[in-house]
Structure formats: structure tokens, C-alpha cells
Amino acid sequence: MKLDTNTINKIAKLARISLSEEEANDLLKDMNSILDWVEQLNEVNTESVEPLANISSSTLPQRKDEAKDINSSDEVLKNSPDKLEGYFAVPKVVE
Amino acid sequence: MSNLLKGNKYEWEIVIGLEIHAQVKSNSKLFSNSSTAFGSKPNSQVSLVDAAMPGMLPVINSYCVEQAIKTGIGLNAEINNYSVFDRKNYFYADLPQGYQISQYKFPIVGEGKVSIDFKDGSSKDIRIVRLHLEQDAGKSLHDQNPTKTYVDLNRSGVALMEIVSEPDIRSAEEAGLYISKIRSILMYLDTCDGNMQEGSLRADVNISVRRPGEEYGTRCEIKNLNSIKFIKQAINYEAKRQIEILEEGGIIEQNTLLFNTNSGKTRPMRSKEEAHDYRYFPDPDLLPLEIDQKVIDKLVKSIPELPDERKRKYVEEYNLSNYDASVLTADKSVSDFFDRVINSDNLLKDSAKIVVNWITSELFSLLKENNIEIAHSPISPEHLGRMVKLIKEDIISGKIAKDVLIEMFESKAGPEIIIEKKGLRQLTNTNEIENIVDEVLQENKKMVEQYLSGKDKLLGFFVGQSMKKSKGKANPKILNDILKIKLSKKN
Numbered sequence: 001m002k003l004d005t006n007t008i009n010k011i012a013k014l015a016r017i018s019l020s021e022e023e024a025n026d027l028l029k030d031m032n033s034i035l036d037w038v039e040q041l042n043e044v045n046t047e048s049v050e051p052l053a054n055i056s057s058s059t060l061p062q063r064k065d066e067a068k069d070i071n072s073s074d075e076v077l078k079n080s081p082d083k084l085e086g087y088f089a090v091p092k093v094v095e
Numbered sequence: 096m097s098n099l100l101k102g103n104k105y106e107w108e109i110v111i112g113l114e115i116h117a118q119v120k121s122n123s124k125l126f127s128n129s130s131t132a133f134g135s136k137p138n139s140q141v142s143l144v145d146a147a148m149p150g151m152l153p154v155i156n157s158y159c160v161e162q163a164i165k166t167g168i169g170l171n172a173e174i175n176n177y178s179v180f181d182r183k184n185y186f187y188a189d190l191p192q193g194y195q196i197s198q199y200k201f202p203i204v205g206e207g208k209v210s211i212d213f214k215d216g217s218s219k220d221i222r223i224v225r226l227h228l229e230q231d232a233g234k235s236l237h238d239q240n241p242t243k244t245y246v247d248l249n250r251s252g253v254a255l256m257e258i259v260s261e262p263d264i265r266s267a268e269e270a271g272l273y274i275s276k277i278r279s280i281l282m283y284l285d286t287c288d289g290n291m292q293e294g295s296l297r298a299d300v301n302i303s304v305r306r307p308g309e310e311y312g313t314r315c316e317i318k319n320l321n322s323i324k325f326i327k328q329a330i331n332y333e334a335k336r337q338i339e340i341l342e343e344g345g346i347i348e349q350n351t352l353l354f355n356t357n358s359g360k361t362r363p364m365r366s367k368e369e370a371h372d373y374r375y376f377p378d379p380d381l382l383p384l385e386i387d388q389k390v391i392d393k394l395v396k397s398i399p400e401l402p403d404e405r406k407r408k409y410v411e412e413y414n415l416s417n418y419d420a421s422v423l424t425a426d427k428s429v430s431d432f433f434d435r436v437i438n439s440d441n442l443l444k445d446s447a448k449i450v451v452n453w454i455t456s457e458l459f460s461l462l463k464e465n466n467i468e469i470a471h472s473p474i475s476p477e478h479l480g481r482m483v484k485l486i487k488e489d490i491i492s493g494k495i496a497k498d499v500l501i502e503m504f505e506s507k508a509g510p511e512i513i514i515e516k517k518g519l520r521q522l523t524n525t526n527e528i529e530n531i532v533d534e535v536l537q538e539n540k541k542m543v544e545q546y547l548s549g550k551d552k553l554l555g556f557f558v559g560q561s562m563k564k565s566k567g568k569a570n571p572k573i574l575n576d577i578l579k580i581k582l583s584k585k586n
Contacts, residue, residue, distance in 0.1 A: 086139070
């Protein structure tokens with residue numbers, strides 16, 4: 001599998017990263033070589049092997065349905081560059 | 096019943112599939128222990144997990160898993176012993192993680208079906224594709240400030256069950272019946288509070304049109320509708336819009352739409368154009384969810400009587416029509432009330448239809464006028480049951496009973512007390528009724544002559560006059576019989 005600059009730019013846009021043309025070209029080279037490297041795994045025949053989701057034998061830990069009263073507003077808003085009456089204020093998202 | 100919609104040139108069939116988002120009725124969120132209480136101070140229920148602070152890890156709420164399984168059982172669906180949580184990636188201000196934890200390839204619940212009932216007594220199955228668990232996003236307020244959007248993350252991370260239907264729905268009416276049915280099942284199971292106003296239950300509607308027999312047309316998705324009325328309005332508007340475009344030779348663009356509840360129109364959403372590429376992949380923070388069959392079997396046993404079972408009982412044991420039974424069972428509290436009336440006296444089982452009529456006409460309108468839920472009805476089920484018995488036993492007439500019911504509603508008293516106090520007991524004494532009839536015939540000699548010369552319709556007049564004289568208390572059947580005998584004797 002080979003990527004082209006269009007794909008790189010699309011991925012960058014989806015990730016909200018702005019790239020210069022030069023950066024895109026560098027990344028294209030890097031990502032293609034990463035893909036080549038990973039592609040070596042295709043040499044192994046895995047036809048009858050179930051995909052592996054978990055290398056430990058543990059199962060998904062679960063918790064009880066207990067709510068903690070955290071009154072988090074101050075703490076959670078602490079890093080926010082802009083806020084109003086307990087809300088995060090962000091640049092307008094038009095709907 | 097034809098569901099076809101007439102355009103200017105052709106007849107069209109609407110094809111609809113629904114994605115219903117039902118909030119799990121739980122104390123804490125799906126992957127964190129913050130509270131789910133509605134209406135709290137903005138951002139007061141946001142743990143560091145919900146705010147997606149670096150290094151925080153999700154831990155699943157076992158209760159939410161059980162509620163999803165119970166709902167799956169209620170939807171007659173397969174429960175999957177193995178399911179996987181995936182990340183659905185997109186950027187939006189009310190989604191701090193930059194992805195929603197959802198289920199994609201391996202949902203917790205697979206195929207099922209529910210049945211909807213029409214007024215004419217027929218019913219139809221709507222197939223369910225799947226139910227999966229996912230996180231809700233936060234809430235954005237767009238209209239408070241010209242340049243800012245305000246974000247409240249209290250809802251962020253709350254557990255949702257997304258219930259996806261096959262495109263088996265063919266009209267706005269069917270869509271309304273389907274969502275009502277799902278809501279009713281959820282409320283019987285107590286897995287979702289069903290409160291559409293607070294957004295605990297909302298739906299995305301996928302809609303396309305086609306000429307009968309043709310392939311499915313291109314569909315549009317109307318997002319986030321939170322009332323049955325709006326769902327129906329949006330469907331009818333959008334179907335007409337699509338038909339107009341197609342009849343003028345245009346093509347439908349696949350689009351995500353918003354419904355404006357003020358104008359009643361749909362319009363394309365502007366902000367999520369790039370969002371269709373969600374790049375799902377298994378969430379590396381969460382192991383697959385494996386459910387022991389024993390857990391499922393135990394939950395199967397915990398399922399309460401559901402609307403369809405109650406409906407069957409009403410039809411088979413109480414001889415109610417399919418439609419009456421579905422009206423009663425749609426709302427659990429109505430069905431509970433009815434059950435209590437019937438169970439208050441063994442003799443009422445044969446009068447179930449009369450009980451239904453009193454509940455769905457007189458009682459409903461009194462409750463509606465006074466804005467009271469049936470669960471808090473001032474007329475208790477036992478009192479209503481006794482009133483129906485008094486009608487059956489000819490102690491009061493149905494007409495008088497309406498006034499008695501209003502008194503019962505206002506005073507919370509039992510029917511007997513009101514009847515005695517106001518002297519409303521029905522007149523069944525033939526002598527007394529005969530006297531009244533004699534008086535009426537005496538006072539209206541001209542009418543009697545006219546009647547005897549062939550004006551049969553005047554019988555109603557004599558009945559009315561006699562009834563008036565008895566202050567509405569005469570037993571109508573006895574009164575009728577006496578009148579007919581007396582009049583025939585005059586001939």
C-alpha cells in the first residue's frame with residue numbers, strides 16, 4: 001500500500017493539523033516507509049488465526065453504578081481560556 | 096391502507112429507518128462515576144475522565160451493560176456474548192476526547208423486531224438491526240452570543256443505547272407508532288425514563304422516496320428530533336421536498352439535515368461536512384466485553400410483563416379489541432391503572448370494555464384538563480371499578496355517572512357517597528316511572544295525537560320530557576318500555 005500527498009492532506013485535515021507542502025512531502029516518505037515495514041507482517045499466513053484483541057488473559061474490569069458528587073465546575077474549567085457562568089466559551093460553531 | 100404519497104406526476108412510497116438514542120437510566124455515566132442527574136449546574140458533573148484529561152482511563156459501568164441486555168431481550172433480539180468498543184473519531188467542541196466511544200462491528204445486541212398496531216386492528220413488524228452502547232456528547236448553546244458557543248459537558252459520557260431499525264417504516268404515522276412502541280418497551284423495562292423533552296429519548300430519521308417496486312432512493316438523515324410530533328412533521332416535509340426535486344428531474348443529494356421546529360422545514364447541516372470519515376477502530380483502553388450466558392439467562396428471568404404480553408392478555412381474557420388493548424398498554428401507568436380497576440372486583444372482567452371507555456374518554460379528559468398524570472389520579476382505580484359496577488347493576492345510569500365521576504374527581508370520594516348525598520340513585524320503581532309518563536302524556540296531548548297518526552319520531556320527545564321530569568334518574572330501558580305500552584294503549 002502506497003500513500004499519496006492527497007491522502008496525507010486528507011488525514012491532516014481530519015486531524016486538524018495544518019501542513020506545509022514540505023512537511024507533507026516529508027511525512028509522505030516517513031509514513032510510506034512505516035507502512036512498508038508493517039506490511040512485512042503480510043508474509044505470515046494468518047488464514048485460520050482469530051484476530052487477537054488481548055494478550056493478557058484478563059477480562060474487561062467493570063464498576064458498580066455509583067455516582068460521586070464531584071461538583072467539578074471550578075476544577076474542570078481551570079484550564080479553559082474562556083468561560084462564562086460555568087460554561088466553556090468556544091469560537092462559534094455554526095449550526 | 097395505502098401509504099403512497101401523491102406527487103404532481105406519480106405516486107411515491109416513503110422509506111424510513113430510525114436510529115433512536117435512548118439514555119440508560121443509571122446513576123453514573125458509562126465510563127466514569129460522575130452523576131447523570133438532569134438540570135444540574137453547568138459542568139458540575141464532569142470528572143477528569145469525561146473532560147478527557149490525559150492519562151485518564153475509562154472503566155465500564157456494569158449496570159449500563161445489564162440495561163442494554165435487558166432492552167435487547169425486550170426487543171426480541173439476539174444478545175451477543177462478545178462485543179467490542181470502538182472509537183468514532185470526529186472533532187466537535189462538545190466532544191472533549193476527539194472521539195466518541197461507541198460500538199461498530201460487534202454491538203452488544205443484534206437483530207430483533209417489534210410490532211406496531213394500527214387503528215383498524217392490523218399490526219406490522221419493524222425489524223431491528225442492532226442496539227449498541229455509546230457515550231453521549233456534551234451540550235452546545237449556539238444562540239446566547241453572536242461569536243461564541245457555550246459548552247456544558249454534564250451530559251458528556253452519559254450512557255446511550257442506540258437502537259437502529261431496518262428501513263421498514265413507510266409513513267410518518269408508522270414512524271410515530273414505532274417510536275411510541277420503543278418508548279413504551281423501554282419504560283416497562285425501566286431501562287430509560289423515556290422523557291423526550293429532556294432528551295432522554297431522541298431520534299435520527301433516515302428518509303428516502305421511491306416509486307413503488309423500484310430500488311431504494313438516495314436517503315437523507317434528519318438529526319436529533321426529540322418529539323413524535325416533530326418526527327412526523329419532519330418526515331412529511333422532507334418527503335414532499337424529495338418528491339418535488341425528483342419530479343422536476345433533479346437528483347437527491349445525500350445529506351445530513353436539521354429540522355427547524357419553528358418553520359417546519361429541513362435544511363442541510365453546515366458543520367459536519369468532513370465528519371463522515373469516522374475512522375472507527377477498537378478502543379485500546381477497553382478490552383472486549385464478554386458476557387457470560389448465565390448473566391443473560393438471569394436477566395431474561397428478570398424481565399417484567401411487557402406491553403405485547405399485556406395486550407395479548409387483554410384481548411384473550413378480557414375480549415378487548417387489538418386497538419383498545421394497544422392504547423391501554425402503550426403507557427405503563429395507564430395499563431397499571433386499568434389492571435387495578437379490573438382486579439378490584441372479579442365481576443369487572445366481563446365489563447372490561449366499559450372500563451376502557453371510562454378511562455380513555457371521561458377520566459383522560461378530566462386528567463388532561465387538570466394536567467394530572469394518571470398515576471396521581473384523584474379517582475382511585477377501586478372507586479372507578481365500583482362506579483362501573485353501579486352502572487352495571489342499574490343503580491345509576493351512564494349519563495348520571497358522568498356527573499358522579501366529576502364529583503369523584505373533585506372530592507376524591509367514593510361513588511356511593513356521592514350518589515346517596517345527591518340522591519342520584521336511578522329510578523327503577525315502575526310505579527313512579529308510570530306516574531311520570533302519565534303526567535308527560537297528559538301535558539302533551541297534541542303531540543300524542545300526532546304520534547298516533549304516524550309521527551313515530553315523537554317517541555324521542557316523550558322520552559326526553561319524562562327523563563327531564565325524573566331529573567335524569569329514570570332507568571332508560573324501563574322508561575322506554577312503559578312509554579311504548581302506554582302509547583299503544585291509547586291507540
